[in-house]
Amino acid sequence: MKTIFxxxxxxxxxxxxxxEIAETDEKRFPDLSKSEKNLxxxxxxxxxxxxxxxxxxxxxIAVQFDGKCTxxxxxxxxxxxxxxxxxxxxxxxxxxxxxxxxxxxxxxFTRKEKLVEVIGKYFLTD
Amino acid sequence: xxxxxxxxxxxxxxxxxxVTVVGGGPAxxxxxxxAARLGLKTLVVAGEIPGGQLTGTSxxxxxxxxxxxxxxxxxxxxxxxxxxKYGALIKEENAESVSFTQFPYILTLGTKEKVRSRTIIIATxxxxxxxxxxxxxxxxxxxxxxxxxxxxxxxxxxxxxVIGGGDSAFxxxxxxxxxxxxxxxxxxxGSFKAQAVLRERVMKTENIEIKTHRTVKEICDPEKGFVTxxxxxxxxxxxxxxxxxxxxxxxxxxxxxxxxxxGILDGKGRxxxxxxxxxSAGDVADEHYRQAITAxxxxxxxxxxxxxxxxxxxxVQ
Numbered sequence: 001m002k003t004i005f006x007x008x009x010x011x012x013x014x015x016x017x018x019x020e021i022a023e024t025d026e027k028r029f030p031d032l033s034k035s036e037k038n039l040x041x042x043x044x045x046x047x048x049x050x051x052x053x054x055x056x057x058x059x060x061i062a063v064q065f066d067g068k069c070t071x072x073x074x075x076x077x078x079x080x081x082x083x084x085x086x087x088x089x090x091x092x093x094x095x096x097x098x099x100x101x102x103x104x105x106x107x108x109f110t111r112k113e114k115l116v117e118v119i120g121k122y123f124l125t126d
Numbered sequence: 127x128x129x130x131x132x133x134x135x136x137x138x139x140x141x142x143x144x145v146t147v148v149g150g151g152p153a154x155x156x157x158x159x160x161a162a163r164l165g166l167k168t169l170v171v172a173g174e175i176p177g178g179q180l181t182g183t184s185x186x187x188x189x190x191x192x193x194x195x196x197x198x199x200x201x202x203x204x205x206x207x208x209x210x211k212y213g214a215l216i217k218e219e220n221a222e223s224v225s226f227t228q229f230p231y232i233l234t235l236g237t238k239e240k241v242r243s244r245t246i247i248i249a250t251x252x253x254x255x256x257x258x259x260x261x262x263x264x265x266x267x268x269x270x271x272x273x274x275x276x277x278x279x280x281x282x283x284x285x286x287x288v289i290g291g292g293d294s295a296f297x298x299x300x301x302x303x304x305x306x307x308x309x310x311x312x313x314x315x316g317s318f319k320a321q322a323v324l325r326e327r328v329m330k331t332e333n334i335e336i337k338t339h340r341t342v343k344e345i346c347d348p349e350k351g352f353v354t355x356x357x358x359x360x361x362x363x364x365x366x367x368x369x370x371x372x373x374x375x376x377x378x379x380x381x382x383x384x385x386x387x388x389g390i391l392d393g394k395g396r397x398x399x400x401x402x403x404x405x406s407a408g409d410v411a412d413e414h415y416r417q418a419i420t421a422x423x424x425x426x427x428x429x430x431x432x433x434x435x436x437x438x439x440x441x442v443q
Contacts, residue, residue: 050199050276053199076280077279087268088280090277093267107268
């Protein structure tokens with residue numbers, strides 16, 4: 001019962017409106033990384049200009065990779081422990097997790113074409 | 127015959143812009159706005175990462191008209207929409223090179239697309255100078271930063287190094303001292319360009335230490351993928367300093383890489399001469415003021431200069 005409840009919570013937090021990327025946090029992330037095979041975490045800060053420029057690009061990419069990859073975002077200002085654990089040293093940072101393990105990251109504003117290529121490399125080529 | 131026809135068609139069908147602005151910061155977008163409003167066929171080559179240095183700023187509090195300040199990215203977004211509203215075409219591409227040997231001038235974009243234009247406004251801004259170390263490149267964004275305003279909050283309770291001796295180095299050190307447990311300023315000489323008021327503030331800040339007559343030889347540790355320290359050189363002697371972040375504040379360089387080979391740069395990569403119908407605006411040709419408002423103002427001037435130039439050309443013909 002607990003598993004179903006947690007799964008439904010994770011599900012609700014992920015499957016929002018098409019393209020809209022759900023927010024995650026330190027409490028929810030461990031379960032999320034276990035349940036999602038291919039996961040992209042967009043680490044941002046609310047005041048960060050390049051993060052705002054990246055946000056609509058990530059939303060478009062989330063639509064493009066719908067069903068193949070899960071996208072979430074995490075506010076670095078209020079998730080100190082994960083920021084520390086992940087050695088985040090710049091905003092925005094994109095983290096790519098495969099089966100719960102980090103396989104790569106991109107730091108700073110990155111253009112859409114490059115991100116599509118990088119995400120494709122990590123998650124579409126097996 | 128067929129090939130000659132295709133060649134002629136491609137040349138004749140190629141659009142000629144009255145004004146091509148290269149740069150997508152406040153200077154470039156203001157130039158684009160003014161040129162478009164003057165009825166000139168205007169292209170803004172805004173760069174792959176548009177917005178200039180303002181997008182790295184959280185709140186712009188000194189741009190007139192915004193009493194409570196305005197978010198840098200929002201200000202740039204508004205400038206862009208305003209330029210587009212009056213007909214400027216904006217391309218998010220980088221300029222790769224330009225030829226001033228034929229007229230109209232030919233600009234080559236990163237996509238290899240050729241753009242022909244009667245006038246060109248150079249507004250490609252300035253970028254924080256780097257040390258030029260391989261380890262610095264490998265760790266950029268992973269502990270090496272050029273923007274304390276952006277990244278200071280990620281260094282709560284950590285040790286950081288600020289490299290440089292000017293105003294920006296002292297300002298960054300003061301900002302970082304509010305988050306980091308220890309800030310070490312490293313400077314290659316024993317004298318500082320920074321204003322006395324900033325130097326005094328730093329001297330009074332307990333967790334800031336200054337190390338002079340040292341250059342940075344290496345940033346550690348690219349293999350780990352994050353910063354663990356720096357290796358400094360002082361009189362030929364190596365000295366290691368453990369830290370979690372390195373902030374570079376060693377000045378700016380004009381964004382003129384795409385102008386190499388155009389014949390208008392001096393030995394230091396600065397614009398030395400402008401061919402007729404070519405204008406500059408913003409930080410690319412301003413080593414002194416470097417403000418959003420001065421950049422925007424010079425963008426306006428460059429667009430008006432381009433307009434007057436084109437009018438004179440028409441009168442001559």
